[in-house]
Every structure is written in structure tokens, then in C-alpha cells.
Amino acid sequence: MKLRLTGPVLLIGLGIGLAGGLAGCKVGPNYIKPSASAPPTYQEAPTKDAQAGSWKIASPADPALAGDWWQMFADPDLSRLEQQVATTNQTLKAAEANFRAARASITVSRSQLAPTIGVSPAIGGVRDSLNQPYFNPNEANGGEGSFSLPIDMSYEIDLWGRIRRNITATREEAQASAADLATARLSLQAELALDYFNLRATDAQLRLLEDTVKAYQEALQLTQDRYDEGVTPLSDVSQARTQLEAAEVIRTDLSNDRAADQHAIAVLIGEAPADFHLDPLPRSEARSTLPIIPVALPSQLLERRPDIASMERHMAAANEQIGIAQAAYYPTLSLSGSAGFLGTSALNWFTWPSRFWAVGPTLSQTIFDAGRRKAGVVIARANYDATVANYRQTVLASFAQVEDNLAALRILQTEADQQRAATRSAEQTLDLFQTRYQGGVDTYLQVITSQTAALQNERNDIQIQLRREQASVLLIKALGGGWSTQQLPPV
Secondary structure, three states: OOOOOOOHHHHHHHHHHHHHHHOOOOOOOOOOOOOOOOOOOOOOOOOOHHOOEEEEEEOOOOOOOOOHHHOOOOOOOHOOOOOOOHHOOOOHHHHHHHHHHHHHHHHHHHHHHOOOEEOOOOOEOOOOOOOOOOOOOOOOOOOOOEEEEEEEEEEEOOOOOOHHHHHHHHHHHHHHHHHHHHHHHHHHHHHHHHHHHHHHHHHHHHHHHHHHHHHHHHHHHHHHHHHHHOOOOOHHHHHHHHHHHHHHHHHHHHHHHHHHHHHHHHHHOOOOOOHOOOOOOOOOOOOOOOEEEEEEEHHHHOOHHHHHHHHHHHHHHHHHHHHHHHHOOEEEEEEEEEEEEEEOOOOHHHHHHEHEEEEEEEEEEOOOOOOOHHHHHHHHHHHHHHHHHHHHHHHHHHHHHHHHHHHHHHHHHHHHHHHHHHHHHHHHHHHHHHHHHHOOOOOOHHHHHHHHHHHHHHHHHHHHHHHHHHHHHHHHHOOOOOOHHHHHOOO
């Protein structure tokens, strides 16, 4: 049995063979991940003997942060709300849609490695006019029909790696989109936790103000009774009433803050504010406990932050664009062909004599472009240099965020101890002046002053606790929230 190589088969075979032979040829630089310096340890890290409070230096035996990091706060309400963010937040859904689009773009880029085949059947008729200029009447006829079924093929042979580099760049952009999705998820989860803790701190202040208003009402009644008995002047009653009304103003203002926090949480979990309500914690329940956060070495942070991973993937994609720009200096080889049937009627449309074919390669080369290709390479290199700078800046900013919150947790722990001592002193002072006032030793101004100081110190207690909770959340976010580059999809 002999195999006969006809014209189109031979040319197509030669084209495919040439493409296979040159498949390994790619112009442009190979990607080497640029370095980003990392300090050996964090400046704000305490010595091992001094470790205490809300974080510690991680050892190999310590479990890493998990993806559901909010479980560390042991707050059922917070955990329930965080679960809703992952499924109902609209910003997160948009980021997920962007990732799906980026992943589908890989198929679009990969399709350029295969020939494009199309078919365009057509049926038509034409009759020439006898009155048209320069027409030979002897060639006149009653019209003719045309029945065609062409199958067209076009194929660009990737001689210099332009298509393959474009596929690689698209894959890297898709991975960057996946890292952007993880960054958006972590940011929204952290934002929810911050709003939640702010709301709980407002609840604690509202309870404090309710107790304060009740105590001020009793003080006002006591002062009114002493005035009725002629023991104290009317100014004491006026001062007591002013103190009570001022506390009521603060309580009303806090109610507005709570409403705003509740509305923000509703939007984050994808609900209308009118449909969402979060009850205050019962007095018997304490606020969330501060977790002990394991902090790894700075060098590991580069593999833990999705925003750093995104910048690194953009950097790799920008490197591929340099090769794509350099490939424009070289000729382009395309293979095109067309085959099918062309008849004058439906009767002879698919007969063997009606067959036709045309095939051939095309080599194109730009000779003069007034510096367009050179400028394209310069632009690609400049864009790559910009992504390198952005990558290193993101790394530096991430170290600063970790340092900021390590310092905040360390300093706030000391501040909390100092504030508790100040609060105890203020409460003791208030008790002493109230007793001395009832005994007629001091004026009511001393009671007013001590009441104001006690309330302010008690509110400071709550605010410092809130700042410690916020610093814990921000530290977890700065550490990547348990994410790792191993979670990037193998697109």
C-alpha cells in the first residue's frame, strides 16, 4: 500500500513539522524572581523571657494560623457572621467573578496554539446586465448559480514563543487574580471583625452609661433631698442635674454609633440594614478573649500574604511581556488553507469535479516602523521594573504593618494594666468624696469632679480593650490570616 502525498497534505505536514521543530525557541528573558530583603527578626519582638500577652514568637511545634482565624476569639456571634461573609458578601462575589474570567482567559490564549478552522456555506445567483460599460454582449447569459461549501484554516506558527509567552503571562495573571480574591476575602473578614468588636465595645459603654445614669439619678435625688432640708444650696442640685444630663447625652450618642456599626456589619454579610439586628451581649457574658497569636520569622511572611503573592505573579507576567515585545522584531510565519466544494447547482455541488483547495504559508516581516517595536520593548521593560518596585514596596509595607501591631499589642498590654490601676483609684476617690459630701465636709463640686474622672477612666478601660482586639485582628491580617502560596490554583 502506497501513501500519496498530495499538495495540501504535503504543505500542511511541512508546516506542522516546522512548528514542532521550532517549538522550543523563545526570545526574551527567562523569569527569575527578584529578591526582597527580609530582616532576621522583628524589631518589636520581645525576648523569649518577656513574651506574654496577645502574641508569641512561633516555634516549629506551634500550629500556624488557620483560615478560620476568628475562631481564636471564641465568640460564637463573630464566627457566625464571618461564615456569612464568605458566601453572601457582594464585593467578594465580584472578586470571585474576576478570578473566573481570568482563568477562562487562559483557554483563549492557549487556543492560539491550534489552527482556527471555519466553514461558510453560501448559495447565490447572479445575472450580468447587458447595459453595463465595457460588457461583451456575446458573453451574456440568463444568469448563473453558485453553491459553495468552503472550509478555511488559518494557523500562526509560534516561531519565537510569542504565543507561548502570552499563555504563561495569562496563567500568571490568573494566579494573581486568585491571590487578589484571597486578599479581598481576608480584608473583608478583618473589616467585619473590627466592626464587630467596635459594636461590642459600644455595648459595653452603653451598659456603663446606663449604670452611670442610674447612679447620677440617685445622686440627684440625694442632693434634692438635702436641698429640701436646707442642708445644701440650690447650686448643688443644678450641678447634679447637669452631670446627669451630660451622661444621658453621651448615652444617646453611643446609640447612634452602635446603629452605624450594625449597619456596616449588615452590608458586609450581604443583608439590608433593615433586616439585620444584633442583640447586645447579656451582662453575664464577657467580651471576646484575646488570642495568643504565633508570629513566624519575617522571611516566611513573603509566602503568607496574598497581596505579596499577587504582586509577585504580576511581576512574572510583566517579564513575559518583554519577550512578547521582543518577538515583534522577528518574522511571522502563518499557514492558511481553504478546501471544499463549489458547484453551479445543487445537482453538481458535492460531485468530485466540484472540489477545490488552496493552501500555502505566508511569511511577514516589518521592515520599517519608525521605532514602534523598540518603544514597545522599552515600555515592557519599564512596566516590569515598575512591578518589581511595587512588589518590594508591598513587602516593606507588610513588615511595617506587622511591626506596628506587635508594638501596639505590647504597649497596650502595659497601658491596660496602668489604666486598670487608674480606674480603681478614680472609683476609690469617688467613694471618698461622696462620703465626705454626705458628711458635710466637702462641696458637691468635689463629687462632680470625681464622678467625671471615674466615668472617663472606666470608658478608657473599654477603649483600650477595643484597641487590643483591633490590634489582634490587624496583626492576624498582616500575617496573612493563615493563607499560603500553596493555595494558589495550578492554572
